[in-house]
Amino acid sequence: MFDILKANLLSPIPLAFALGIFARLVKSEFSLPKDIYSALSIYLLFALGLKGGVELSHATFEAIVAPAGVTLLLGCITPITAFAVMRYVGRFNASDSAGMAAHYGSVSAVTFIAAQQFMQRVGAPAEGFMPTLLTLLESPGIHIALFIGAVQRNKALAAAGGEAAAHDSLKAVLHEVLTGRTMILLVGGLVVGCSMGESGWKSVSPFFDSGFKGALTLFLLEMGVVAGDRLGDLKKVGPFLFGFGVLMPLVHGTLGVTLGTWAGLSAGGAAVLGAMAASASYIAAPPAVRLTLPDANPTYSLTAALAITFPFNILAGIPIYYNLAQRFAA
Amino acid sequence: MLTYPFKLVTIIAEPVLEPRITQELRKLGASGFTVVEGRGQGSRALHAAEIPGINVRIETIVPPDVADRIVEHVAKSYFADYEVIAYLSDVQVVRGEKYTTTPKRPAP
Numbered sequence: 286m287f288d289i290l291k292a293n294l295l296s297p298i299p300l301a302f303a304l305g306i307f308a309r310l311v312k313s314e315f316s317l318p319k320d321i322y323s324a325l326s327i328y329l330l331f332a333l334g335l336k337g338g339v340e341l342s343h344a345t346f347e348a349i350v351a352p353a354g355v356t357l358l359l360g361c362i363t364p365i366t367a368f369a370v371m372r373y374v375g376r377f378n379a380s381d382s383a384g385m386a387a388h389y390g391s392v393s394a395v396t397f398i399a400a401q402q403f404m405q406r407v408g409a410p411a412e413g414f415m416p417t418l419l420t421l422l423e424s425p426g427i428h429i430a431l432f433i434g435a436v437q438r439n440k441a442l443a444a445a446g447g448e449a450a451a452h453d454s455l456k457a458v459l460h461e462v463l464t465g466r467t468m469i470l471l472v473g474g475l476v477v478g479c480s481m482g483e484s485g486w487k488s489v490s491p492f493f494d495s496g497f498k499g500a501l502t503l504f505l506l507e508m509g510v511v512a513g514d515r516l517g518d519l520k521k522v523g524p525f526l527f528g529f530g531v532l533m534p535l536v537h538g539t540l541g542v543t544l545g546t547w548a549g550l551s552a553g554g555a556a557v558l559g560a561m562a563a564s565a566s567y568i569a570a571p572p573a574v575r576l577t578l579p580d581a582n583p584t585y586s587l588t589a590a591l592a593i594t595f596p597f598n599i600l601a602g603i604p605i606y607y608n609l610a611q612r613f614a615a
Numbered sequence: 616m617l618t619y620p621f622k623l624v625t626i627i628a629e630p631v632l633e634p635r636i637t638q639e640l641r642k643l644g645a646s647g648f649t650v651v652e653g654r655g656q657g658s659r660a661l662h663a664a665e666i667p668g669i670n671v672r673i674e675t676i677v678p679p680d681v682a683d684r685i686v687e688h689v690a691k692s693y694f695a696d697y698e699v700i701a702y703l704s705d706v707q708v709v710r711g712e713k714y715t716t717t718p719k720r721p722a723p
Binding site: 571576580 | 629632
């Protein structure tokens with residue numbers, strides 16, 4: 286277990302991420318230009334979708350149906366557990382709890398990619414159809430959490446004599462999540478990849494495959510800077526959220542690995558599913574929560590997702606889920 | 616040159632609100648608007664985006680009654696929960712008719 290943790294820490298992704306954090310800690314002015322950051326994320330998501338689509342064209346329906354089922358199940362369970370822990374253990378208000386649940390019920394694509402790369406490095410590559418599962422896990426968690434939050438908020442607004450206004454914005458937000466950057470690039474990429482097949486992939490792979498790991502490393506460097514920016518907020522969020530940011534991924538990760546193994550995924554595949562369940566969204570969820578539950582404090586959820594859970598998964602979580610998956614498989 | 620007195624409404628807001636506010640400006644009677652992205656920090660620093668510290672400045676030139684409606688609407692809808700400020704300034708424009716739209720709703 287210790288060896289695997291050390292091997293992970295000394296690989297490009299965590300090292301680049303740590304350098305980014307270090308740059309912020311020494312108050313360096315370094316950061317990637319915002320447009321390059323956006324361009325890299327578009328490249329990574331679309332490349333992931335294309336490659337996943339090509340792999341999907343080889344997958345049989347039987348192989349994918351059980352993993353897809355447990356992924357959807359995870360998407361329904363994780364927002365509810367996150368909400369319950371925030372509301373009844375942490376005693377946060379309904380909006381803050383639902384906002385957090387939307388982040389932890391959804392998935393971080395970068396954590397997914399890092400997990401996929403880790404499995405390749407240790408010689409247990411995950412199934413090729415995993416990016417398809419990623420798209421399945423992206424939105425249900427956000428929808429369920431925002432629905433819980435909007436219902437509670439409408440109740441509170443009605444009790445206060447105001448009009449129940451959260452409903453309209455909920456509809457707009459569902460549209461926004463389903464048509465957001467991640468969904469268009471990933472789902473679109475899957476469809477394009479699946480349709481063009483192996484021969485089409487060969488023609489674009491010099492760009493989308495050869496550059497992928499380098500682009501990912503550069504992206505993680507900037508993620509380090511972004512997470513480092515949030516470190517100052519750690520003091521504001523308090524010890525409960527710090528514990529939440531580490532323990533919630535361990536619980537969700539264990540659940541993901543368990544269900545993945547049960548659905549017949551390989552050890553690598555189950556570990557990637559665990560990492561997906563354990564991760565917290567910080568791209569799709571924040572604006573959706575901001576617009577639907579304006580009284581939820583974004584400092585809580587973004588700090589937990591970006592400054593605690595994301596680094597935890599990248600540095601330690603992914604090897605832990607892999608270790609678990611190996612034990613379950615044995 | 617002949618100029619006409621109008622109001623410049625400036626709204627500085629979290630980027631997440633841009634589509635919503637600009638749509639509402641149109642409905643409230645603005646004939647157009649300009650959005651500029653910039654950096655900054657307000658009293659609350661509550662930005663819901665992975666890159667913190669980005670603000671948008673939304674500007675529109677409108678007749679005084681529309682300006683009042685806009686500021687009232689922004690105050691009512693956003694001041695409580697979002698990081699938003701709004702202010703008015705006096706401006707002199709040429710071609711006054713350019714900044715007046717015929718109201719979409721029937722006049723009361």
